[in-house]
Amino acid sequence: MKAARFDYLRPGDVGEALAALANAEGAKILAGGQSLGPMLNLRLARPALLVDISRLKALQQLEDAGRTWHIGAGVTHARLEDARGRLSGGEMLSEVAAAIAYRSVRNRGTIGGSLAHADPAADWPLALAALGASVNVRGPTPRKILVAHFIQGAFTTTLAADEIIESIDVPKLSRAGRYGFYKFCRKTGEFAEASAAAVLDPETGVASIFLGALRGIPQPLTSLAQQVAREGKIAASTEAVSQALAQSVSGLDAVEHSMATAVVTRALMQVLAP
Amino acid sequence: MTQGIGARIQRKEDARHLHGRGNFVSDMILPGQSEVAFLRSPIAHGRIRRIVKPSGAENQVFIRADLGDVAAIVAPATVPGYKLSEWHPLAHEKVRFVGEAIAMCVAPTRAEAEDLSEQIEVEFDELPVLVDTQAARMESTVRVHEQWNDNVFLTLNYESGFEAKAKGAPVVIRREIALARQAMVPMEGKAVLARWDDRTDQLLVYASTQVPHIIRIGLAQFLGIDQGQVRVISPDVGGGFGYKCILQPEELCVAWLALKFRQPFRYVEDRREHLVVGANSRQHQYRLTAHADERGRLLALDADITIDGGAYSAWPFTVALEPGQATGNLPGPYDFRGYRCRTHCVATNKPGFLPYRGVARTGVCFALELVIDAIARAVGREPWEVRHDNLVSAADMPYDNVARKHYDSGDYRKALILAREKIDLDAWRERQRRGERDGRLIGIGFASYCEQTAHGTSVFSGWGLPIIPGYDQATVRVTPDGGLEVRAGVHSHGQGMETTLAQIAHEVTGIELANIRVLLGDTGTTPYSTGTYASRSIVMAGGAVANACKALIPRFLAIGAHLMQAAVATMKYENGQIMGPRKSVSLRDVAEAWYLRPQELPPDVDLGGLEATVGFRPKRDTGAFSYASHAAVVAVDTEVGAVEILDYVIVEDCGTLVNPMVVEGQTLGGAAQGIGTALYEESPFDPNGQPLASTFADYLLPGPTEIPAIRIHHMQTPSPYTEFGIKGMGEGGAIAPPAVIFNAVNDALRSLGVELTETPLTPRRLLEAIDRAKSSTQPRVKNS
Numbered sequence A: 001m002k003a004a005r006f007d008y009l010r011p012g013d014v015g016e017a018l019a020a021l022a023n024a025e026g027a028k029i030l031a032g033g034q035s036l037g038p039m040l041n042l043r044l045a046r047p048a049l050l051v052d053i054s055r056l057k058a059l060q061q062l063e064d065a066g067r068t069w070h071i072g073a074g075v076t077h078a079r080l081e082d083a084r085g086r087l088s089g090g091e092m093l094s095e096v097a098a099a100i101a102y103r104s105v106r107n108r109g110t111i112g113g114s115l116a117h118a119d120p121a122a123d124w125p126l127a128l129a130a131l132g133a134s135v136n137v138r139g140p141t142p143r144k145i146l147v148a149h150f151i152q153g154a155f156t157t158t159l160a161a162d163e164i165i166e167s168i169d170v171p172k173l174s175r176a177g178r179y180g181f182y183k184f185c186r187k188t189g190e191f192a193e194a195s196a197a198a199v200l201d202p203e204t205g206v207a208s209i210f211l212g213a214l215r216g217i218p219q220p221l222t223s224l225a226q227q228v229a230r231e232g233k234i235a236a237s238t239e240a241v242s243q244a245l246a247q248s249v250s251g252l253d254a255v256e257h258s259m260a261t262a263v264v265t266r267a268l269m270q271v272l273a274p
Numbered sequence B: 001m002t003q004g005i006g007a008r009i010q011r012k013e014d015a016r017h018l019h020g021r022g023n024f025v026s027d028m029i030l031p032g033q034s035e036v037a038f039l040r041s042p043i044a045h046g047r048i049r050r051i052v053k054p055s056g057a058e059n060q061v062f063i064r065a066d067l068g069d070v071a072a073i074v075a076p077a078t079v080p081g082y083k084l085s086e087w088h089p090l091a092h093e094k095v096r097f098v099g100e101a102i103a104m105c106v107a108p109t110r111a112e113a114e115d116l117s118e119q120i121e122v123e124f125d126e127l128p129v130l131v132d133t134q135a136a137r138m139e140s141t142v143r144v145h146e147q148w149n150d151n152v153f154l155t156l157n158y159e160s161g162f163e164a165k166a167k168g169a170p171v172v173i174r175r176e177i178a179l180a181r182q183a184m185v186p187m188e189g190k191a192v193l194a195r196w197d198d199r200t201d202q203l204l205v206y207a208s209t210q211v212p213h214i215i216r217i218g219l220a221q222f223l224g225i226d227q228g229q230v231r232v233i234s235p236d237v238g239g240g241f242g243y244k245c246i247l248q249p250e251e252l253c254v255a256w257l258a259l260k261f262r263q264p265f266r267y268v269e270d271r272r273e274h275l276v277v278g279a280n281s282r283q284h285q286y287r288l289t290a291h292a293d294e295r296g297r298l299l300a301l302d303a304d305i306t307i308d309g310g311a312y313s314a315w316p317f318t319v320a321l322e323p324g325q326a327t328g329n330l331p332g333p334y335d336f337r338g339y340r341c342r343t344h345c346v347a348t349n350k351p352g353f354l355p356y357r358g359v360a361r362t363g364v365c366f367a368l369e370l371v372i373d374a375i376a377r378a379v380g381r382e383p384w385e386v387r388h389d390n391l392v393s394a395a396d397m398p399y400d401n402v403a404r405k406h407y408d409s410g411d412y413r414k415a416l417i418l419a420r421e422k423i424d425l426d427a428w429r430e431r432q433r434r435g436e437r438d439g440r441l442i443g444i445g446f447a448s449y450c451e452q453t454a455h456g457t458s459v460f461s462g463w464g465l466p467i468i469p470g471y472d473q474a475t476v477r478v479t480p481d482g483g484l485e486v487r488a489g490v491h492s493h494g495q496g497m498e499t500t501l502a503q504i505a506h507e508v509t510g511i512e513l514a515n516i517r518v519l520l521g522d523t524g525t526t527p528y529s530t531g532t533y534a535s536r537s538i539v540m541a542g543g544a545v546a547n548a549c550k551a552l553i554p555r556f557l558a559i560g561a562h563l564m565q566a567a568v569a570t571m572k573y574e575n576g577q578i579m580g581p582r583k584s585v586s587l588r589d590v591a592e593a594w595y596l597r598p599q600e601l602p603p604d605v606d607l608g609g610l611e612a613t614v615g616f617r618p619k620r621d622t623g624a625f626s627y628a629s630h631a632a633v634v635a636v637d638t639e640v641g642a643v644e645i646l647d648y649v650i651v652e653d654c655g656t657l658v659n660p661m662v663v664e665g666q667t668l669g670g671a672a673q674g675i676g677t678a679l680y681e682e683s684p685f686d687p688n689g690q691p692l693a694s695t696f697a698d699y700l701l702p703g704p705t706e707i708p709a710i711r712i713h714h715m716q717t718p719s720p721y722t723e724f725g726i727k728g729m730g731e732g733g734a735i736a737p738p739a740v741i742f743n744a745v746n747d748a749l750r751s752l753g754v755e756l757t758e759t760p761l762t763p764r765r766l767l768e769a770i771d772r773a774k775s776s777t778q779p780r781v782k783n784s
């Protein structure tokens, strides 16, 4: 399959990109093209104009902003993977990045593109929700919104047609903070069959567990997270996790429940590992 | 370093491929070339009421009616009861599967051709869809082909000594076993480029095919033109696997365009088309009943096999090939004397079945090997032991089996014993008893098979196919500087035959490998062969190359003797030198005499010169049987349903090895495909016949990290019937992996009372089986 006809624009800055989005009917942003490319070729997406933001310098920052890591929407998975050891308080980012697809996809795919695309099985929406990250959106009125609120369902976000994700702010973990990320997929480079992310930080009081690869948005397991924060290992047993899932996540069949229990338990084991 | 038979040398073809300098149909651009896209049926079964071409583009869009005299592809066979299908190059009156070509669009680029295809309007009267194989077999009113009285292409019945042998057997094992439908997924899909050549008054067709000479016959026949007006060139081909051993309707369509418009046209299948239209293999269902004694010795086997043949029978091998191969090969490498088998090949609203690497044997091996393990569990013995006791013993070779196959040579039991040693069964059993720290369950599995290869006239003529392989020929020609050109009508699409055929030529002529060029796959320049399929090429073309080279040696001697003014009888030929009693001359001297200084030739010189075309057929052409035992260790994660292969050993015997590295490459590639069958690959259809895996996001292939470091051990038992004792081996690797992996997984899950019998082994299937076993009141597996 070859893409249907479209026009192509490479704007010089974010303002020009926004203007193009505002003025052209059926314009769409192109970042790494790793999700949009296949959709174009399958003719599932038929934009009139592609606004290629992949070379915009302004979207490439990867900055230590004190309490957060400030990450441009155009930062690739590969760059975050390669920053391993240099993202103090943001170590989880490198780990999550490295588990996405394979290197050739990571070389092009961007963190902003992943959030905008909002594939329910994708890794960034899950990990960033668990980390309490927020999205900086540029458009007619700039806004900042938690990732957990930004994503509204499978392939659905609050992003309007004339808006761009500019950057993402990821709160750092303290030295005492711990994270876990467990992705089960059938083969290397696949999207998750089941995935879970957990973050516990006694200093900042963050306690979050999210279950991913569902039909819609990543599901928070808030009370389980609080219980594990209070009681530790006992609250993270397979039985406890299985029960918590039965109570707070609906619509899982027996197989999905078994996989979900395993990935949450394993993510928690990483958090609680000495 | 030796370069002849047995030499472990790198392939001649690697350099161009590693540097991206191969020449595939997709690389070819001819002046004025147009690209072709097909409009394919969005529904699985329906009557075409109306097709409306986009206005203004009527002369760029073609439907069946435009093709006029082009004949429908009908593939006859004389097997009793076999029903014919009419496969029109573009749909005629009805569509019978999702993806069937309805119209052909032509434009300067593929994207524009696809734009056109989107604008065609087609109205259908939808018909009830036959998706489930058993339901289609029983269906009383809906017909895939109206003129038939049911939906069964063919039913085969075979019986030999069953009742007598089965009677009173103390152990009776029943199993239902199934394999999913699959695509073959060569790296390069279908591809064809055709143009008219006024100079030679010929249609020139570049096709990504395994069988250029067959395609030539087919194109001429169905287009209704002379054979001499067609030349088929198969350039570099990115894998065939059986997908490209038939005449493709797209080849017929594109050839027609070139014939009609005298311009170049090209069609290249894309991946989505492949996964939809190429979902055409492996789907078998088995109901087996094995009768055995208390030690697990197999006495008799009763089989009911159903093959989902899809909508059409392909030319020339027909859909009858698969049921024939299944019936004949199910008894496998085992020594038993009671066999009864009914095989049904059913028509459904899916792409027509094609023979995929291993042809039916991946299925029959899977079915029988699972049953052997079930017998072993029932009699409380190690599966490898029961397998061993049932294998044909070396002392009984050659062995005529219960399905009238003639096993020519080999030591099947030794291969299994070696596999057991190499995998170190005892150490794994010990570790299995100890248990894993991470809670995963360890299992060890074995599987054995033997594989008919290079079977010829006597086998194929029995089926009455339109094309029967006979004598393969090769042409060899010494060049004026003493090098050698080798031409054969088979084709190489990853098998390394430019190297291995050269090694055979070197073995006979002593000419340096670097100076031997092998030319394949062009009907204009190579002698006739039915082509590359059925693991036949190295035996058949290799034998022909050897014969042709041998025919030249006396001519070298005669010319050499004359150059040295000595008697021919005193001459010897060694390593490119003609050795007389006192002097010697080189082959180059001989070549120079023939081509450049004919005044030095003897007056009675052989007028064939330094070129010969000679044919070959094995002394007995019922097949040279390769065989192997595979052993694997798996770790099963029963919480998420993951299977990891921890170790994998193959002990194989393909007779005399021409190039061990090529054999290993073929074996590894085949095993990777077998692992795909076992764990990943599946083309499911919904109840409306819609394919559910049309991209690689849904159709999973194993990648490098899913293939373990497979350890291969060779045995070499030469075939008594072939040149040099070579046996074919191109398919074997793909046969045993599903069986060995399932046996290993079932070994791991034994304590849970779980036994899996359906490919692929997805996490969901695994977890569901565990769930069923947990909730079932019976703690043991049924029937054992």
Ligand SMILES: Cc1cc2nc3c(=O)[nH]c(=O)nc-3n(C[C@H](O)[C@H](O)[C@H](O)COP(=O)(O)OP(=O)(O)OC[C@H]3O[C@@H](n4cnc5c(N)ncnc54)[C@H](O)[C@@H]3O)c2cc1C
Residues within 6 Å of the ligand: A028, A029, A030, A031, A032, A033, A034, A035, A036, A037, A053, A073, A074, A099, A100, A101, A102, A105, A108, A109, A110, A111, A112, A113, A114, A116, A117, A119, A121, A122, A123, A124, A159, A163, A164, A165, A166, A189, A190, A191, A192
């Ligand atoms: C083989 C393969 C395997 C993969 N496996 C995984 C995996 O395991 N896990 C995983 O998480 N992902 C996986 N992916 C998806 C990959 O991570 C993509 O890179 C990502 O989903 C999209 O990022 P992109 O930069 O390529 O965006 P694009 O494809 O360019 O765009 C995707 C969508 O986002 C929009 N968009 C992009 N950037 C912005 C922006 N700054 N503001 C607003 N809208 C924007 C586009 O308009 C488009 O709608 C895989 C992809 C492939 C091809």
